[in-house]
Amino acid sequence: MNRTVARLSAQALFGSRRGIVLMLIPGALLVLSVIVRVLTDAEIGLEVAVGLGFTLALPLVALLAATAVLGPEIDDGSVVYLLSKPVSRHVIAVSKYAAAWAATMVLGALPLLLSGLVLDPSEMGQAVALGVGAAVAGTAYCALFIGLAALTRHAVVIGLLFTLLWEGALGGVFGGVKWVSIGPWGREVASWVSPLVDPVGLGVTYALVATILVTVASVWFTGDRLRSFTLRGDE
Amino acid sequence: MSVLSLDQTSRWYGNVVAVNGVSMTVRPGVTGLLGPNGAGKTTLIALMSGFLSPSAGAVTLDGVALWRHTDAYRSIGLVPERELSFGYLTGRQFVLANAELHGLDDPGAATERALEVVEMTEPAARRIGTYSKGMRQRVKLASALVHDPSVLLLDEPFNGVDPRQRLHLMSLLRRMGSDGRTVLFSSHILEEVEQVARQIEVVVSGRHAASGDFGQIRRLMTDRPVQYVVVADDDRRLATALIAEPSVVAVSLRSDGGVDVSVSDFGSFAVRLPLVARRHGIRILELTPTDESLESVFAYLVGGDR
Numbered sequence: 322m323n324r325t326v327a328r329l330s331a332q333a334l335f336g337s338r339r340g341i342v343l344m345l346i347p348g349a350l351l352v353l354s355v356i357v358r359v360l361t362d363a364e365i366g367l368e369v370a371v372g373l374g375f376t377l378a379l380p381l382v383a384l385l386a387a388t389a390v391l392g393p394e395i396d397d398g399s400v401v402y403l404l405s406k407p408v409s410r411h412v413i414a415v416s417k418y419a420a421a422w423a424a425t426m427v428l429g430a431l432p433l434l435l436s437g438l439v440l441d442p443s444e445m446g447q448a449v450a451l452g453v454g455a456a457v458a459g460t461a462y463c464a465l466f467i468g469l470a471a472l473t474r475h476a477v478v479i480g481l482l483f484t485l486l487w488e489g490a491l492g493g494v495f496g497g498v499k500w501v502s503i504g505p506w507g508r509e510v511a512s513w514v515s516p517l518v519d520p521v522g523l524g525v526t527y528a529l530v531a532t533i534l535v536t537v538a539s540v541w542f543t544g545d546r547l548r549s550f551t552l553r554g555d556e
Numbered sequence: 557m558s559v560l561s562l563d564q565t566s567r568w569y570g571n572v573v574a575v576n577g578v579s580m581t582v583r584p585g586v587t588g589l590l591g592p593n594g595a596g597k598t599t600l601i602a603l604m605s606g607f608l609s610p611s612a613g614a615v616t617l618d619g620v621a622l623w624r625h626t627d628a629y630r631s632i633g634l635v636p637e638r639e640l641s642f643g644y645l646t647g648r649q650f651v652l653a654n655a656e657l658h659g660l661d662d663p664g665a666a667t668e669r670a671l672e673v674v675e676m677t678e679p680a681a682r683r684i685g686t687y688s689k690g691m692r693q694r695v696k697l698a699s700a701l702v703h704d705p706s707v708l709l710l711d712e713p714f715n716g717v718d719p720r721q722r723l724h725l726m727s728l729l730r731r732m733g734s735d736g737r738t739v740l741f742s743s744h745i746l747e748e749v750e751q752v753a754r755q756i757e758v759v760v761s762g763r764h765a766a767s768g769d770f771g772q773i774r775r776l777m778t779d780r781p782v783q784y785v786v787v788a789d790d791d792r793r794l795a796t797a798l799i800a801e802p803s804v805v806a807v808s809l810r811s812d813g814g815v816d817v818s819v820s821d822f823g824s825f826a827v828r829l830p831l832v833a834r835r836h837g838i839r840i841l842e843l844t845p846t847d848e849s850l851e852s853v854f855a856y857l858v859g860g861d862r
Contacts, residue, residue: 336644
């Protein structure tokens with residue numbers, strides 16, 4: 322972990338327009354939760370919030386944060402200023418991941434906990450479970466997307482396709498998709514923390530092991546890509 | 557004192573050869589890497605800075621291969637051509653971050669020292685986004701100098717920099733060179749390179765075309781056959797008169813009027829042409845060099861048997 326890299330990444334996160342969008346997503350989720358809470362009864366409301374929060378808000382925040390700390394720098398080549406230093410590429414990858422992860426926790430997982438509290442204030446345990454589940458899923462999302470950003474300049478598009486098409490649309494139709502989707506892993510962990518959250522049926526061990534595997538592999542891959550970074554001219 | 561060497565280095569991307577069998581040794585002092593745009597200068601600098609793996613051959617700094625050798629950056633300072641995209645940082649924050657990344661004992665002091673060298677102490681409190689091109693170049697240079705490297709690589713450092721700042725940058729580079737650093741910078745302008753570099757390496761189309769001090773390179777570039785088209789009121793008589801001149805190598809008539817003249821020594825040709833025309837009572841209507849572009853100069857160097 323290199324603090325300078327993490328600090329620079331945080332500055333890149335909030336020094337750009339992306340930072341504002343990043344703030345808007347949890348804001349919208351909370352506003353929506355309040356509206357749903359006023360208009361409907363708790364049961365249905367929670368379903369909606371969990372659905373939207375887990376399948377849309379959380380992955381979007383992770384995607385924006387993870388691509389913001391790496392994507393633009395690789396695209397315009399300015400990552401070369403970080404790489405022309407005697408610092409291990411894996412340390413750089415971990416530090417960048419840490420910055421994106423912190424943003425995902427604060428702007429992705431915490432709002433889900435708050436949303437759970439707004440929708441059903443009597444069930445504290447349920448809200449905490451949602452927050453923990455979101456933290457687990459956010460950890461894996463963030464790593465997967467930073468790996469994508471290291472792999473291709475189209476990371477945002479591919480990340481969106483993964484969340485909306487694979488996890489969202491296909492995940493809704495084919496049950497098997499849940500084994501290779503990050504959102505359900507988080508929900509499985511949430512159901513393990515509080516029985517009030519419905520389990521997905523993967524088993525908490527599988528969910529945790531899969532999360533750790535994806536996270537470690539993606540961050541390691543990011544470092545490996547940085548080792549092979551190639552400087553190109555403007556032509 | 558550090559020595560960068562390329563030994564029969566090639567780099568290709570698929571079918572495209574960017575650098576073709578280049579061998580050169582870059583020693584302490586200022587070396588200019590001269591070549592037209594697209595000649596492979598950036599590719600060479602990428603190879604020399606460890607940001608590109610050679611497809612064949614070797615690139616070494618003091619005998620150690622550079623590709624994926626992270627520790628080499630302790631002795632390399634790199635100023636890439638790319639624009640700084642850290643517009644939201646101040647110049648000082650940016651240089652300080654570079655100092656911290658190098659793990660220096662006192663990054664703050666190193667930052668101030670580097671800013672002082674490039675004379676950016678005063679504007680360093682402003683955001684990089686507000687800087688002029690010359691100021692950005694100087695901040696980039698400060699960030700590359702912050703760890704006092706023995707090798708300094710600069711890709712087109714004078715591009716887009718106004719004349720006054722350019723003079724300042726040039727004297728900085730000369731000073732770095734006379735301090736014993738190994739300084740290499742790329743440029744496509746001969747005059748620019750001449751003013752700073754002791755040693756000049758010319759690359760054209762990915763090949764090492766020539767090498768020498770600026771006097772040698774200048775002679776190579778001027779003592780070459782030059783082509784002119786001369787249009788006169790009597791082309792045939794002019795051609796007859798010109799072929800008698802020792803400086804003229806070949807003459808041919810154009811079907812649409814005019815004479816193609818190949819000249820070996822264009823200095824004496826410039827003196828002789830008006831005299832010849834006057835003696836024979838021929839009126840010269842037009843005189844056009846046909847290959848004066850820098851590319852043709854380089855093309856000549858590549859075609860030569862060197």
